[in-house]
Every structure is written in C-alpha cells, then in structure tokens.
Amino acid sequence: MPNSNTTRSIAILGATGSIGDSTTDIILANRDRFRVTTLVGHSNIEKLAERAIQLGAERAVVADEQQYQALRERLAGTPVDVAAGREAVIAAAAESADLVVCAMVGSPGIEPAMAAIQAGNTVALANKEALVCAGPVMMKLAADKGVRILPLDSEHSALFQVFEDKNHAQIEAITVTASGGPFRTWDKKRIRSATLTDALKHPNWTMGQKVTIDSATLANKGLEVIEAHHLFAIGPDAIKVVVHPQSIVHGMVHYTDGSVLAQLGMPDMRTPIAAALAWPNRYAAPQVDRLDLAMLGQLDFEPPDLDRFPMLGLAYDAMREGGAGPALFNAANEVAVKAFVDGRCAFHDIATIVAMTMDKALGDLSAASFTSLDDVLSADQHGQDLANAIVEDQLHRIGAPS
Ligand SMILES: NC(=O)c1ccc[n+]([C@@H]2O[C@H](COP(=O)([O-])OP(=O)(O)OC[C@H]3O[C@@H](n4cnc5c(N)ncnc54)[C@H](OP(=O)(O)O)[C@@H]3O)[C@@H](O)[C@H]2O)c1
Numbered sequence: 477m478p479n480s481n482t483t484r485s486i487a488i489l490g491a492t493g494s495i496g497d498s499t500t501d502i503i504l505a506n507r508d509r510f511r512v513t514t515l516v517g518h519s520n521i522e523k524l525a526e527r528a529i530q531l532g533a534e535r536a537v538v539a540d541e542q543q544y545q546a547l548r549e550r551l552a553g554t555p556v557d558v559a560a561g562r563e564a565v566i567a568a569a570a571e572s573a574d575l576v577v578c579a580m581v582g583s584p585g586i587e588p589a590m591a592a593i594q595a596g597n598t599v600a601l602a603n604k605e606a607l608v609c610a611g612p613v614m615m616k617l618a619a620d621k622g623v624r625i626l627p628l629d630s631e632h633s634a635l636f637q638v639f640e641d642k643n644h645a646q647i648e649a650i651t652v653t654a655s656g657g658p659f660r661t662w663d664k665k666r667i668r669s670a671t672l673t674d675a676l677k678h679p680n681w682t683m684g685q686k687v688t689i690d691s692a693t694l695a696n697k698g699l700e701v702i703e704a705h706h707l708f709a710i711g712p713d714a715i716k717v718v719v720h721p722q723s724i725v726h727g728m729v730h731y732t733d734g735s736v737l738a739q740l741g742m743p744d745m746r747t748p749i750a751a752a753l754a755w756p757n758r759y760a761a762p763q764v765d766r767l768d769l770a771m772l773g774q775l776d777f778e779p780p781d782l783d784r785f786p787m788l789g790l791a792y793d794a795m796r797e798g799g800a801g802p803a804l805f806n807a808a809n810e811v812a813v814k815a816f817v818d819g820r821c822a823f824h825d826i827a828t829i830v831a832m833t834m835d836k837a838l839g840d841l842s843a844a845s846f847t848s849l850d851d852v853l854s855a856d857q858h859g860q861d862l863a864n865a866i867v868e869d870q871l872h873r874i875g876a877p878s
Contacts, residue, residue: 490579492517514568525550570595600752602628609803626752633748634727634739651728653720670823680723698791799846800855807859808833
C-alpha cells in the first residue's frame with residue numbers, strides 16, 4: 477500500500493503517452509509528494525528524455541532496443557540512468573516503488589503489470605487490456621500478494637470512489653457510462669463509411685489513437701465492462717452501460733435500498749489520476765476545470781445500441797465465456813484496429829474480424845486451462861494469429877477498402 481504521509485516513489489510505464497502526460501501534470505502540481513523512479517516509453521525518446529529531466533527521474537527505459545544509443549545521447553550529462561528493451565521494461569515494473577502507473581497501450585502491458593504485482597507494488601492501472609486479458613490470473617496474483625489495483629480509468633475510478641466494500645452483498649448493479657463516441661448519432665450506413673479521421677474525432681476526451689478508435693466502436697466500453705467485472709467482482713448481468721454524451725457522470729453503484737451513488741466530474745483524466753495517485757487521500761488537480769451543473773443545464777442518458785455498435789455485445793459474450801474469452805476478444809480487436817489504422821480494413825470490419833476470431837478460437841480454447849501467465853500470453857498470441865489470418869484472408873478476397 478502506498479505510503480500516505482511521506483513522499484511516494486512512483487514509476488510510470490507509458491510515460492510518453494496521453495495518460496503519461498496527465499500523470500505528469502498531477503505530479504508537477506504536487507511536486508513534493510512524489511519521487512519519480514523510472515519512466516518507460518516505447519519509441520518517442522525525445523519526449524521520454526525531456527520528461528525524465530522535467531520529473532527528475534532516476535531512470536529512463538525505452539522498450540525499443542534500437543533507440544538505446546539515441547536515448548543515451550539525449551540524456552548524456554544528466555544523472556538519469558538509461559536502459560532499453562523488453563526485459564528492462566519488465567524489470568522496471570518489478571523495481572520496488574510505492575506506485576507503478578501502468579499506462580502502456582495494449583497487450584504488451586500484460587507482463588509488466590503482472591511483474592509489478594508479483595513484486596508487491598501497488599498498481600495504478602490505465603492499461604485496461606492487461607486486466608481484460610489476464611483477468612482471473614491477475615486478480616488472484618494481486619490477492620495472493622496483498623496488492624491493491626487502483627483504477628485510473630475514469631469510469632472505474634468513479635465506481636471505486638463510491639463502492640462500499642463492506643456492503644458488497646447489498647450491491648445490486650454497477651453502471652459505467654459511455655460518451656457514445658463520434659458516431660453516437662450516425663446511422664448504420666454512415667458508420668460503414670467512417671474514415672480514420674472520423675473515428676479519431678472524439679467528442680469529449682483527448683486520448684491515444686487506439687483507445688480513441690475503441691471509443692468509436694464501443695469496444696472500449698466492452699473492455700471497461702470486463703475490467704469492472706474483475707476489479708469489483710460483479711457478475712456480467714449486474715454490469716450496465718448507459719450512454720451519457722456529456723461524460724460528467726462517470727460511474728454509478730446501485731444498492732439494494734434503492735440508493736444510487738455516482739461520481740461526477742469534468743471529462744479530464746487528471747481527476748481520476750489524482751484520485752489514484754493520492755489514495756486513500758486527496759491531492760489537488762488545479763488544472764482541471766470545475767464542474768458547474770447550472771452552466772451545463774442538462775445531462776442526457778440513453779441506452780447503448782448494440783445493433784449499430786456490435787463490439788459491446790461481443791465483449792459481453794467474451795466476459796460470459798470467461799477464461800480465455802476476453803483475451804481473444806482483446807487480441808482480435810488490437811489486430812483489427814491496427815488493420816483499420818493501416819487502411820487494410822474498413823471501420824465496420826473491426827467487429828466482423830473480432831466476431832470471426834472469437835467463433836474460431838473459442839472452440840480451440842474453451843477447454844484449455846487459464847490459470848497462469850503463460851496461459852494468458854498463449855491465448856493472446858492465438859487470438860492475434862487467428863485475427864491476422866482473417867484480415868489477410870479478407871484482403872485476399874475483397875481487397876483493401878477504398
Ligand atoms: N488516454 C486516456 O484518456 C485513457 C483513459 C482511460 C484509459 N486509458 C488506457 O490507458 C492506456 C494508455 O492509453 P493512452 O491514451 O495514454 O495511449 P497512448 O497515448 O498511445 O500512449 C501509449 C504509451 O504506451 C507506450 N507503449 C506503446 N507500446 C509499448 C511497448 N511495446 N512497450 C512499452 N511501452 C509501449 C507508448 O510509448 P511511445 O509513445 O514512446 O511509443 C506510450 O507511452 C490504454 O490502455 C488506454 O486504453 C487511456
């Protein structure tokens with residue numbers, strides 16, 4: 477558990493990304509509360525070096541080994557140690573720290589998150605794909621090691637803040653809200669012709685590319701539902717999604733006495749990040765605009781449309797399947813999103829690729845054991861291989877989208 481009164485040591489995996497930026501803002505606003513141990517990035521060494529100097533980090537690690545020399549040169553003459561490569565990333569996660577912020581994108585974050593937990597470090601988790609894939613394996617390791625996983629995602633942070641552990645049996649349901657993404661009001665035909673530029677125009681949040689596209693398909697909400705299932709030990713039927721275009725109410729817990737506790741705030745990741753970094757205290761996030769409900773005037777809610785956004789339904793199917801199901805869903809989605817970004821498939825093909833992968837893979841893996849990190853990684857690899865083959869096959873048959 478992080479030390480609540482003195483300076484906290486903190487490592488940031490994914491320090492050069494959007495969550496890395498917001499985390500940096502909170503550390504800078506509370507400078508004397510944190511000692512930054514290690515920053516990890518993948519390819520953006522310029523930003524990694526700048527950030528390491530700005531935050532006074534002890535070490536900077538670049539995942540791409542080829543960038544080692546260039547990072548060393550940028551940090552020459554500074555006290556910052558430099559390391560590179562996948563093993564160095566995993567070692568950085570396992571170094572003793574009060575908090576490890578897991579903010580890498582996608583399944584490459586699985587092993588570092590598991591390494592941080594294995595080492596007994598408290599984890600502040602943004603990298604939802606890691607928990608979605610490793611689900612029961614990660615939660616068991618955290619329980620065995622007595623490690624807290626503090627959610628950074630705004631919806632899970634909201635739930636965490638109003639979730640009464642002692643009254644778990646009196647919780648009827650939880651709700652995660654969804655902005656609805658850029659295509660909330662688009663009809664099915666128009667969604668079919670959505671371009672990458674369209675998909676990257678999120679109405680409320682500024683985020684990395686992959687999570688922005690996931691928000692457009694509602695795969696992000698699906699991943700979040702599975703994440704909530706593991707974090708809060710709530711069954712699939714008790715996890716609801718409501719579309720709330722203003723993104724002011726982030727999550728709600730419904731109790732048996734009819735009370736619904738919600739957390740509200742402006743759509744700014746620095747609020748949930750501050751909540752996790754300060755837990756069980758509160759630190760300031762002075763950069764965040766203050767919520768003024770009278771100014772906003774109106775909050776809207778509507779049910780999600782699974783016909784226009786089939787990825788949400790597929791995520792529920794994967795969650796109900798359990799075991800390797802969510803890892804396969806996630807792997808296929810990562811492959812399909814990359815294919816869309818590379819112009820190798822159309823927006824609406826993302827759901828088709830995921831559905832076909834899950835159909836093919838679940839037969840192979842439903843009886844397979846899913847209790848170890850190796851099981852998680854092989855389900856992820858299997859899902860990626862199948863989805864890649866499906867993308868290739870589709871390209872072969874119908875060609876790339878125009
Ligand atoms: N952004 C948000 O508002 C938000 C909100 C909730 C949850 N999340 C979740 O937080 C995670 C990060 O999202 P983001 O928006 O911050 O993404 P992002 O802006 O794309 O940043 C991704 C980070 O991961 C690093 N990275 C990528 N591949 C890596 C690898 N193989 N090894 C080590 N580092 C690697 C990147 O390094 P380089 O840039 O140096 O290549 C970058 O630092 C995602 O799981 C996302 O779903 C994000």
